[in-house]
Every structure is written in C-alpha cells, then in structure tokens.
Amino acid sequence: MEVTKITNDNFEEEVLKSTVPVVLDFWADWCGPCKMQSPIIEEAAEAMGDRVKFGKVNVDEEAALALKYQIMSIPTLVVMKDGIFKGKAIGLQNMEAINQLVADAIKE
Template identity: 40%
Template sequence: MEMSVKHVSASSFDEEVMQASGPVLVDFWAEWCGPCKMIAPILDEVAKDMADKLQVAKLNVDEHGEIAQRYGIRGIPTLILFNQGEQVAQQVGAVSKSQLVQFLQKNIA
C-alpha cells in the first residue's frame, strides 16, 4: 500500500478515493492556508504510521473547487474520511497528531 500522502484532482478523485478498497482520509486544503501547512507534516507521519490501515490524500480546493463544493467544504483544512466510497466522518480545522489518530481509530472499523 502507498505509504505517503498522494495528491488527487477532480479527474482522479473518483478512482483514487471513491473506488478505493479501504479507508481514505482526504485533506481539503489550499496554498494560502496557514493551518493547512501546520497539519501537513502530521498527515505525512500518519500516512506512514497507519499505511496498513488507510491511505491519505490531499485535494487543493482552489484547483478543484467542484469537489470541495460536492462535499460542502466551508472552511479549511477539512479532513473527510471515506470508506468504500462512503463519507464516514469529518474533522474541520487543524488538529494535533494524537487528536487525528484518535479520530481515525474511532472511525475505522
């Protein structure tokens, strides 16, 4: 399984996220977003630490706004956990690594 954060686009979103066989955490972010930059290294660590349990993907809302609109993204960073194409859980705002791991463990069966 991929051990790093992958970047998805509007064209690859359905294949990479919706058709994935296991859980995928998607980070909706933008270049100008300070809190998004703060959680980037945390997402990298979690992607490596939990590589056997989930994939982590990033989607730039400025470049792929139609996907952000599809999920009603109002503030960033927003993290949405998908499992087999279903939206399982959502976390808005920057979180610590321990908070993110707790969120994921609670929502990954």
C-alpha cells in the same frame, strides 16, 4: 506511504474505489493552518502505512470536490470508507485526533 494528490480526474479511482479508508486533507496554498497540518498528515500516512490512504485536495484547484463535500473552512479532513462519507474534522488536527477520526470511521 505517500500522500496522494487528489483531483476530480483521479477521485473515483483513488477514493471511491479504494479498498482501505481514505483521509482527505482539503487545503490551499494561502492557508497558514493548512501548512501546519501537512507534516502531521505525512506523519500519519507513514504511521498507518497500507491500512489507510491519505490524499490532499487543493480547494482552489478542485472547487467542485470542495463544494461536493461542503468544505466551508480549511483545513478540513474528511474520511471516506467504501466510497461513503464517514466523518469530518474542521481545523488543525493533531495525530491523536486523526487516529480517532480514522478509528471511528473503521468501526462503523
């Protein structure tokens, strides 16, 4: 499963209307921990396949989305399900933490 670039233009279609939970990775080019998060996100997307969608939001390019979801530091992962905010994890997350974040969002 590919990680989708999320912008203000495709946010509604890719995230709010998604039939599966969506994990958003808020990041920036200049952020060291974000660069470390990226391969873990790709690994999680591969492992979870069609059950979960993964997207990346560049906070420099999509400041409105970062503001809307109160992203104060990056990397931050946000989980959305049925268009509703379900959870957030701030800082570098390992595979186990991502799995737990998604599991918590799904069981609500």
